[in-house]
Amino acid sequence: MAIIVDDNSRVIVQGITGREGSFHTKKMIEYGTNIVGGVTPGKGGSEIYGVPVFNTVADAVKETKADTTITFVPPSVGADAVLEAINAGVEKIVCITDGIPLHDGLKICRASVYNNTILIGPNTPGIISPSKAVVGLMPTHIFLEGNVGILSRSGSLIYQMSYDLTKKGIGQSTVIGIGGDRVTGLSIIEVLQRFEADKQTDVIVLIGEIGGREEETAARFIKENITKPVVGYIVGLTAPPGKRMGHAGAIIEGVGGSAESKIKSLNEAGVKVGKTMAEVAEIVAKLLKR
């Protein structure tokens, strides 16, 4: 099981011959991800790490039957890469690219909804189903196969959270960064639904952060639809209001969106929220012992 990606995923890499694309392609292949090809315009016909390179996603899909893509491209062509993949019929798109303009982001996220494409990101570290496949740039050695599903907007926090769990011997079903951009594709709720339906997942860890209203909305959803235990962590308690903290999303604007309001909503939905990620790991450990 696990969600979205596993050993059956047929993955291509957009920007496979670039510096980061090739570095992480190698790491993904080493981890066992079924990388079936890559795309770099102008490099079609060549090979890298034993997989064929194509000029277009359409060619790659036609030749490799890929169902998943990961984009390592500069922000100025980030939207183009995602739309190319949607247009070529790729089912799942992991958009690593950080810095895609807001208005491009709005268009591609909406286009992915309209075309029933799963878009993870933009500005995501990717997704890993430990021991099955990684489609992303995570440090794979900190993950362990198991029964905890983790999701977050922040990449670095899913690393830390997984690390804290793995240190305790608690493994993960799938760990997913939904992306740190102002507008992203797959939503927290859609990931929660998938974890709820996933047989491998017994506990869900939701990492939220200040800004936006998604965690509050997710809390309501959890209360009504999620039967599995959910443990939360919210980052940004000490972030000053009105200052942008790196992430585009991580800025408190308007009513709500503060760490306190998010923790309150989650608590009301029966979600235990840890003060540190180590504390979250302990709560998870207790839940699993029951």
Next chain:
Amino acid sequence: MAIIVDDNSRVIVQGITGREGSFHTKKMIEYGTNIVGGVTPGKGGSEIYGVPVFNTVADAVKETKADTTITFVPPSVGADAVLEAINAGVEKIVCITDGIPLHDGLKICRASVYNNTILIGPNTPGIISPSKAVVGLMPTHIFLEGNVGILSRSGSLIYQMSYDLTKKGIGQSTVIGIGGDRVTGLSIIEVLQRFEADKQTDVIVLIGEIGGREEETAARFIKENITKPVVGYIVGLTAPPGKRMGHAGAIIEGVGGSAESKIKSLNEAGVKVGKTMAEVAEIVAKLLKR
């Protein structure tokens, strides 16, 4: 049964207080259509023919639970009216308006697909399920309830076709004009699928015309998917190539699109094509006697 509209449809009229809107509202109510309200910005709170008038479609839907709308508005606001209805969650939109700019048409037709809204038209005479409901501006007295489904891009031809059938005592399940514009919402194929699934319909009459490729595509679809007998009529045999014959769609451009090629495709799909509509009526009569 019948398709798309029947006595359960809850219909509002956009532009209900206008000259044509009010004229045809009266006729629809007289025929028995369940007109539950209307929309004219600025006339909200008033009444016409015993139904309430609202300022916006959203208000009308909220108050009347309408699921169907018919738009009698000028072409310059035709797209706006359709998008307002889509946005208000109306399920079925009959867009009478003739002369909506092409680029507006492209947008609203695509938007209706993305929002799973049934859009009939633009530039349609509407739809009638005889003895149940008319949502359109057809001369209702020429229709008769029965088991023949009729569809056409042209309004005047569905009148003539129904007239020729009714004269022979052959009734119709639903008669639908999908719209004469260059780009329209509900496609021939989608209507064929609905007639195929409709228990009231035993024979389908497809009226095509020169221009476009839709009839050719429909022919392939019929061959593979439609089990009910289909009878065809193609208009425009004597239309000179390259001249626009009233209908935007009715111009032969590019390869295919001629009346001959359409008749050939239909014949190959096992569809009998009549030379006149009276001949079509005779073919239908024979089919029904079997």
Next chain:
Amino acid sequence: MRLHEYQAKSIFSNHGIRVPRGKLAKNLEEVRKIVEELGEEVVLKAQVLTGGRGKAGGIKKAKSAEEAIEHSKNMFGKNIKGLTINKIYIEELIEVERELYLGFTYDGLNKSIVMLISTFGGMDIEDIAAQHPEKIIRKTIDPLIGFWDFLIREALYELEIPKKFFKPIASIAKKLYRVFIDYEAELCEINPLAITKDGDICALDARLNIDDDALYRNPDFIKLKDYSQMEPLERTAEEKGLKYVKLSGDIGLIAAGAGMGMATADYIHNFGGNPANFFDIGGATPEIVKKSFELLLQDSRLKVIFVNVLGGLTRCDWIAKGLIEAFNDLKVRLPVVIRLSGTNEYEGREILIRHIQENDLKGVFIVESMEEGAKKAVEISKGG
């Protein structure tokens, strides 16, 4: 509304697409001046709103002003497919390495915009489609998502165009798409799009058809309409807002609805007659009916008029009123066959029949069906 080449080129050029240097000449004097100004070998192109100019002698090269004037004498005032040449566009001659086709239009079936591109430029797209279907790349553009680089990239790889031309062609494609959107075009086309000997890209021809229904948003274009390129009756019809198309026969047709108009022409043909026109008065007011009669009565070819109405939006009572006004105010010297059904048909027939009886109109025949009317009209046209 189709623009002339010179008009379309001016728009393309304003959008950053390279076109040959050129100017419009309306007489021989201007031809001389322009050729001397351009100062090199030139191409003379007749500005007529139809395809196939080249084969019809509407495109000529000239090396000198004298040669240009010679050619121009053979062009001015001549007809190509019935359209008079009264303007010649004169351009520098471009040395061409390779000719492509590039165009944007809509695709009703897919509710999309479509880009067409081919390495077989210079031919009609219909001919390329027929002879080298694999050499036309069609790229579907979602009208809500718009035109993105990957589409042109895919197309150029499929066409196996050398990589060095990707950027300039992509750039032109984006500009042409911009024209298509900004001017609400039905069609905009560069054919041929030349790769020049010096490696540049240049639009040798330009076609731009603007959506008539959108002209109210681009009112400047209405002024660009060249009525000299229309059949006189069609021009009068257009000026009066009527939907009229001239055909070659002797039976005048007035029908409510485009489909009905075409079907009526087909029926006439089926019964051995020849329609003189196609006239759609769908949704008409009495005034439109009268105006239509006015127009038809100017057509000396006609032997009979057939009015065929099965009205929905079109109300039979209004049609009847319009007919009566026509009978009262115009000299209707031709026989008229009338079929009147549909919305308000009882009211319409009643007032019409009363008028016919009261005024004892001889040449007016009320028929019960479309077949009957078509047969009757054909019969009269044959002198029956």
Next chain:
Amino acid sequence: MRLHEYQAKSIFSNHGIRVPRGKLAKNLEEVRKIVEELGEEVVLKAQVLTGGRGKAGGIKKAKSAEEAIEHSKNMFGKNIKGLTINKIYIEELIEVERELYLGFTYDGLNKSIVMLISTFGGMDIEDIAAQHPEKIIRKTIDPLIGFWDFLIREALYELEIPKKFFKPIASIAKKLYRVFIDYEAELCEINPLAITKDGDICALDARLNIDDDALYRNPDFIKLKDYSQMEPLERTAEEKGLKYVKLSGDIGLIAAGAGMGMATADYIHNFGGNPANFFDIGGATPEIVKKSFELLLQDSRLKVIFVNVLGGLTRCDWIAKGLIEAFNDLKVRLPVVIRLSGTNEYEGREILIRHIQENDLKGVFIVESMEEGAKKAVEISKGG
């Protein structure tokens, strides 16, 4: 990037939105000239990039040049929320009948653009939301379908605004939406949008925040950036392309990833310490690490630096190289606590530990976890 009111107003005005007549003054002489030019009662508005100017004395009315100069003397050089006033925008005073709020921004949750409109203009939208939530109308705009009339019509009916203002407000809303789209804004806002005593509509204030990620497509705006409105260290960081936010404590933080940066600050706080900043070096090269150190070492408040890396895109070996360069080339007089995990952590730790041992660096502490590092840094900051 947030523009000044006067910059935004110029853009709005170019898009056909009426704004009061006004000019920018940089000194008292200009103030006098402008007030005399405007020739009537004026409003002086401090151009500082923060909200709440009015309450902080940044907006004053004046009936004469003398009065304006008096006010200006109290403004120029003063601070509002730490930002220096060095420009005053002077406008004609508009007689206001009624104040509205109108703004466009994005809604990440719905992947949409959103229009906000309220009859409670002049207040912060946050305050309206808190005090009169029913008085803010939110209209979701599909970014692919765009802004259509029905949305503003719905909003105006919901707000029960008199019908006569529909057209002018709809017209301004469409223009403001055009600005939002054309300038790739994150936020554009007119607050208050005044209905004037003479029945016209006028934008009394103007806010325009442009998406930093899209500036490469609108390079002219980079020049408009007012660095005088930034904290010096933040300004240096921005100029060097670093992601730095100044906080109030004494522990310098460098973390890989925005989430990790915030979490590190939270952890520090949890253990009783106070972060002096937030610094995200996610995906950094060695050079970025060194530059970050350079910046932090300029901050005299600091007692310790905590480097917290659990790298994905960020490679630990690169971080280590950057740290070594910093140790070699800069005078690192502060203790440094380092946590290094993730991608290439073994390589990174190895070269770092070797360097520490070989150079016998005393103040550098390698820790095993985020908690340990946070505790150690707090301890040092407390003089431990």
